[in-house]
Amino acid sequence: MRTYIKINKENLRHNYLEIKSKTNKEIIAVVKGNAYGHGIKEISQELALSGCKFFMVASINEALQLRKSLILSPILLLENTSDLKSVLALKLTLSIMSLKQLEDISKTKIPLSIQLFFDLGMKRDGLLPYEALEAKKIISHSNLLLTGIFAHHTCKENYEKETNILTEILKIFDNKIIYHHQSSNYILEKDDSKFLRIGGALYGLVDMPNINLKTVLKLYSPIWCIKEVKQGEEVGYGNKKTVPENGYIYTIPFGYADGLKRNTTLLGFINGEIIKNVGNIMMNHTLMFSKNKYKIGDEIELIGDNLNINYLSKQYKTIPYEITTSLNPNLKRIIE
Structure with missing residues (x-):
């Protein structure tokens, strides 16, 4: 995965x-x-x-x-x-x-x-x-x-x-x-x-009021490990961050070696909810938290229809170009 x-x-x-x-x-x-x-x-x-x-x-x-x-x-x-x-x-x-x-x-x-x-x-x-x-x-x-x-x-x-x-x-x-x-x-x-x-x-990285442009890129990461956690439990390197409430930690194979900044608050979308990471981004992994239960293999949308690149750039306080150009060339690209 x-x-x-x-x-x-x-x-x-x-x-x-x-x-x-x-x-x-x-x-x-x-x-x-x-x-x-x-x-x-x-x-x-x-x-x-x-x-x-x-x-x-x-x-x-x-x-x-x-x-x-x-x-x-x-x-x-x-x-x-x-x-x-x-x-x-x-x-x-x-x-x-x-x-x-x-x-x-x-x-x-x-x-x-x-x-x-x-x-x-x-x-x-x-x-x-x-x-x-x-x-x-x-x-x-x-x-x-x-x-x-x-x-x-x-x-x-x-x-x-x-x-x-x-x-x-x-x-x-x-x-x-x-x-x-x-x-x-x-x-x-x-x-x-x-x-x-x-x-x-x-x-499709530019909002043009009189031109109908469409986003070309979407980014997905699968859940490949699940840990059930309780409110207040410490997670990540140094155990410096705690879980906000009872729920689950979902590890995804996406980290700062893949294009994320280490101190980013990563947003993901799954089954109608927006979830965030807990703790610092790691080199090849990120720990996402949700109180809802999902299964291994379920995909989290990181850029797509529900998390538009222009919306994300505002949340991450940057521009769309920086987000997409940071993506590791070794990430698999599927043409559809």
Whole structure:
């Protein structure tokens, strides 16, 4: 008996087509972070079958997984890597995050496909707007092929201002060049770009008032050990926690090695009730408590129809992305 993840491929396909129908744009599917914890191989294959023609990853290893999964579509690589031979061999498009990186790569004379990433105010990485002219000059004297320009917005309040900055950058380059700056939170914002760069919304991890998105991932863990306990009994490492009332301790095979934070108050749903853990999360186990009696093999829903990911993120004081990307890649994923 093992904890496992269910991936609803119909919901994934629905989300992809729903976004396409609302925007009439090409979608660059962001599958970094193991496809936001959903499983990069399974998700990418299903998206390709749904018609997706462009993908984005964070590392060469992720790109390699896509190529091994027979994804032949263009892949944009976010990693600032020196392994240019792999970039060329895997036919990747390399993201350029700084003027120095661009200068160094141009000196190698390797004919790489590149896209320039511009910093619109986040201060994380990316070329600064005033460096656009110099970047164009470097590219014009190199073997590099510029296939696009992209950026990331800081927040909705700054969207218009940052879009205007990007518009000025684009004027320096060929006006026919591909560009993308709209991510999941900006799907319905008006824009002339023919591309959207979508991650969280594909997986139903974003609440969109005018787009009907469905959750793709569910998480279940079976009861594999039961202990009857009385109120006040001590449990767990160090016996630092006590049982709130008479009932049962249900051990499930899911712990911080599987993606939980050790100090989390884990919520589970079973037979119409929400139950919680008692004591700290362990590496491979969690002790759940209920006054009601269940049997070995009964499944506890940890993410699903009754414990929606957006509800859970509020309870855990985090965001849906952190919850799903934390899930161990070794957890079994079932496509349904």
